Amino acid sequence: MTTSAAPPGTATLPPPEQPSILLDTAFLRLWAGATASGLATWALPFVLGLAVVDRTLSATELGLLLAARTVGFLAAVPVAGVLADRYSRRGVVLWSGLAAGAAAPVIALGVDRSVLLMAAGAALAGAGQGACRPAYQALTAEVVDPGRRQQANAAMTLAVRGTVLTGPSLAALLAVFLHTRTLLLGIGLLWLVSACVPGRGARRTDERAEQDNDAATSLVAQFREGVQEARRHPWFLAGLGALTAVIATGYSATGVVLPTVSRDDYGSQAVLAGAVTAYTAGALIGALLIARWHPRSAGWVALTGLALYGLAPLSLLLPVPAAVVLAAYAVAGIGIELFNVPWFTAAQREVAPDKLARVSSLDFLLSYGLAPVGLAVIAPAVAAFGAEPVLLGCAVVCFAAPALAALAPGARTFSRQPSRGR
Template identity: 75%
Template sequence: MADPADPPAAPSVLRDVAFLRLWAGTTASGLATWALPFVLGLAVLHRELGPAGLGLVLAARTAGFLAAVAVGGVLADRHSRRAVVLWSALAAAAAAPLLAAGLGRSVLLMTCAAALAGAGQGACRPAFQALTAEVVAPEGRQQANAAMTLAVRGSTLAGPALTALLAAFLDVWTLLLGIGLLWLVAALVPGRGSGAPSAAPQAGQRASFRAEFVDGIREARRHPWFLAGLAALTAVIALGYSATSVALPLISRDRYGTEWVLAAAVTAYTLGALGGALVIARWRPRAQGWAAFAGLAAYGFAPLSLVLPLHPAAVIAAYAVAGIGIELFNVPWFTATQREVAPDKLARVSSLDFLVSYGLAPVGLALIAPAITAFGVTPVLAVCAAVCFAAPAAAALVPTARHFARTPAAAD
């Protein structure tokens, strides 16, 4: 029975046309993002791109993302968030025919196009995050963020699967143009936000990009729970996620003698994340910060399951638990950021989130393989599992972390 003191349930965001348009645009961008590496992999199989060229192109996309995400945050706080989504997605769409033109002809052209695609992807991420806060009322944002993460996780399954299906009928050149069409959907379908305009100064009074980004950092520092959560998330991604990304294929091959453990564990992680998003769409824990950090710590079960020679089912179950936990963290984390951060600085703080957490992930990937070579896979995985458990636990001790709010009343 519901508590009479509880507020009435908010109307479903799935009936809100403005949100559905935003969701469709986000889904299209997610499909395009996840499909591109798969399509480029097909190009390697078809000998239209070499392995070294593939690495260079993907590295350029990552560099473009990291370079643009901070700029996109400043632009989205200076100007209309809708306009930033439009132009950044159009840039990513324009990169697709350039990639196709360079296929089999010029790795340099493909590298430049991939950097443009990554820049478009990076610039639109904080703008999408801030636009969600404009389109959706505060009481519906947790459900909206859960729907957004369902789109992202669904894209990780549907993107490669749909691309593989289409590859049976279409060549790589056509598939790259199809990715461009998805970015056009991301650019054109979302509508304008209806929230209050940004409080950014007029053009003649604006500070430099650097000063405005530093102002976003200053805003982030006003929220100890945010800094603690970002540090914990970065540790989990840089160590836990990177360790399992490198070690899982090795263990699947050497310990279990089959690749299906790798495929099943990755699939279980994504399905677990989808389940976690469905749960957190309606669950409102009293201490949402502590519950979120417990979910983040659950990722430690993934590297821990690889330390000992367990049955494959235990590894798959551990990855499913990790997937559930990561969304029990992500959705309240995004919702609290939209609630607590000053609206005119939201995009910059969101860009800081993406820049730090995703920016350090390649560093973790680069260091894990040498560490495994030097110390062995078991000690490295044990350390990574310990960090995944300890970092969120330490973050939960920070003042304001219990409710992801500067005051408990703000979280209610």
């Protein structure tokens, strides 16, 4: 079944009399916790990168720590999806935040002493990060009523993008006065905020009725139930495939090639910094736009936004002024939030409530989990074939994958329900 409460064709229209989501105390607590987790997730690799700059870590050691964090993330995501559906989503948020918070002093203790200890802490931090993602996604559906979830998801992504835009300057400033260990402990405090600030969601009527049966079912079997639920929504599988393709190619290609293009074609790293800033600023604009815009063909609009990322590798392929590269990244940023917010909102609306965390974990597992694979493949491909054909191929994938996804049943509205026309 689906959780859509409105007639087909009107499910995305919020009741006009509802107050702003920013006046909802329960959501603000959830928002503060999710913002803290997002900031902590972003801050760890940045702070470790600063440690390389001041020679506390080597580049090889940094790579080991980031790999350990990724392994922890990928291992925890599917397990957390099952636990968040079987037990309290709030409880999973609590324990994942506490685990990631406990990892920070472990990493700090290993600085200048033991890389293996730091790697163990990084793996634990990654596990906490991975566990909280599907739990927060499902908890949002419990805390926020259906008519305001798009606004809530936009507010969530605004906070994340805002920290990415302002965080590097703040972290670099703090690094002038504070040691790496102190910054790591600060990350641990952010995780404590993430663990403790959010409140409980509405009690799920199905939660206790099926708990005994769930407890007797293996984690693998329960995760498989989440996969089966995802298969009931062709638009979801198609959209997830498109998102995974864009991240594995477009994101990875620009991550590998952009620094080189900035240095070799434009003579400095200014284009690299400018493109990253333009992308984040564009994402902020996109989130503000989609917070109030409820297009009838929300799925097609979202997939069009996702396809706009193809402009990023395309701009690096062509001999264009630096301003064009920055504009392309800004448009790509707008597009990614035109996709993200309706995508999360549709999953919260359409997926069976007792399987939402598992379906969300499948989303994060594929879309984010395959990103390192893309990075690992793109660099050798550039070395073997050159940057131009790789960028062209990535741009084609970024445009073609969302276009193909738009042909899937239900893709027009991100819903299994038929629309009522245009």
